[in-house]
Amino acid sequence: MIQVLFLCLGNICRSPMAEAIFRHQVEQANLQHKIMVDSAGTASWHEGKKPHEGTQDILDKYNISYANMRARQIKEKDSQIFDYIIVMDDQNMVDLQELITDNYKSELYKLTDFVTSTQVDHVPDPYYTGDFNYTYELVSEGSKNLLNHIKNNHQIK
Numbered sequence: 001m002i003q004v005l006f007l008c009l010g011n012i013c014r015s016p017m018a019e020a021i022f023r024h025q026v027e028q029a030n031l032q033h034k035i036m037v038d039s040a041g042t043a044s045w046h047e048g049k050k051p052h053e054g055t056q057d058i059l060d061k062y063n064i065s066y067a068n069m070r071a072r073q074i075k076e077k078d079s080q081i082f083d084y085i086i087v088m089d090d091q092n093m094v095d096l097q098e099l100i101t102d103n104y105k106s107e108l109y110k111l112t113d114f115v116t117s118t119q120v121d122h123v124p125d126p127y128y129t130g131d132f133n134y135t136y137e138l139v140s141e142g143s144k145n146l147l148n149h150i151k152n153n154h155q156i157k
Contacts, residue, residue: 002150003036005082006111007092011041011071013127014088014135016051018111020059020066021136022143029147034156038082040074042095047071054132062136079104086111086146089122112138114145 006018019039026035049071050056059066079085079100084107087093093108111123115138123139126132150156 001036002034002084002154002156003038003082004084004086004146004150005074005078005106006037006039006086006088007042007074007096008039008088008123009041009043009092009095009125010046010127011039011073012046012049012052013055013132014123014125014139015039015041016066016069016071017055017059017132017135018086018088018123018139018143019069020051020064021139022147024064025143025147029151031147031151031156035147035150039069040072040078042074042092042099044073047073052127054126054130058132058136074099076100079106082106084109084146084150086142088125109146111142111146114142114149116145117141 006015008015016039019037023037026032051066051069086109088111112120123135126135
């Protein structure tokens with residue numbers, strides 16, 4: 001089982017959106033028995049909360065489930081459990097490396113490493129920008145290309 005963790009600051013906007021979209025894409029490819037998906041935040045401010053209303057609205061618009069998703073903070077053990085940790089921006093990467101000091105099992109990437117349609121280097125936080133549509137576009141493309149990357153690297157069909 002390949003395990004993927006999406007990481008942002010508070011785990012209520014970007015990373016749960018990525019978790020839901022990626023899980024949806026995994027299910028559409030009938031790979032849910034081969035790929036497990038989760039999300040977390042570097043901060044604990046929103047622990048236990050549902051995704052932000054804006055994230056819920058955009059996922060509802062595209063009929064993507066976010067059922068039973070609750071914010072949580074990343075834990076040290078996550079770097080040993082997950083094969084991939086996908087962050088939304090450079091600060092998430094810095095925070096991750098400060099929080100997780102053990103040797104990583106995980107491969108670390110920014111989601112924008114998998115976005116080819118634009119020159120952005122991070123997924124903007126719609127909590128601050130208010131632009132959940134643009135975040136959805138970036139996350140959707142990045143997730144699709146990440147799934148292809150995982151399928152190719154692990155010879156999954």
